[in-house]
Amino acid sequence: MPPSFNTLAAPSPASPSWRGSHPGALSVASSAQPPTEILPHLFIxxxxxxxxxxxxxxxxxxxxxxxxxxxxxxxxxxxLAQLQLPLQDSPFAELADYLPASTLFLSDALRDPKARVLVHCAQGISRSSSVVCAYLIAKYGWSPEQALRFVKSKYALADPNPGFVMQLGEYARSLERTR
Structure with missing residues (x-):
């Protein structure tokens, strides 16, 4: 684990409550894979x-x-409270413009201990994992690499396209300027 991870505030892939699949995992016939809990109450x-x-x-x-x-x-x-971001899954799609709103939506929702949030896209691979990574970057101050590594440790399908990874870097730098 990189030294910049705050192990007291941030969850760890090594913690016992986060190993393996979530108990009672769902079998969804129309989905490639059941929803995965990335953080408590946050699913992809x-x-x-x-x-x-x-x-x-x-x-x-x-x-x-x-x-x-x-x-x-x-x-x-x-x-259900809903936010829809009109994102195309293309390296040239503008993700960065939507990250402040998505991070705010997730932060506000997850302040309520009774809330349970699902982030999705069409296949649950690139756009949804990018949005969750952006939330982790904003919440924990992680680099895009740290956030993506964490999400992939929970959800092997996570694979943001290269343009989204680049925009996550831009988002992280913009947050550093405001801290």
């Missing part, structure tokens, strides 16, 4: 999981951050 998944009422109910999801263009069909009968 794909669109299939976000649109599946059984998954949302079983996880107790209260907030959904959709990092994708197009319509997301969240269950109408569930009171």
């Amino acid at each position: 998944a794909d669109l299939g999981a976000a649109e599946n009422p059984k998954v949302l109910i079983q996880l107790g999801i209260t907030h959904v951050l959709s990092a994708m263009c197009g319509r997301v069909l969240l269950p109408a009968n569930m009171p």
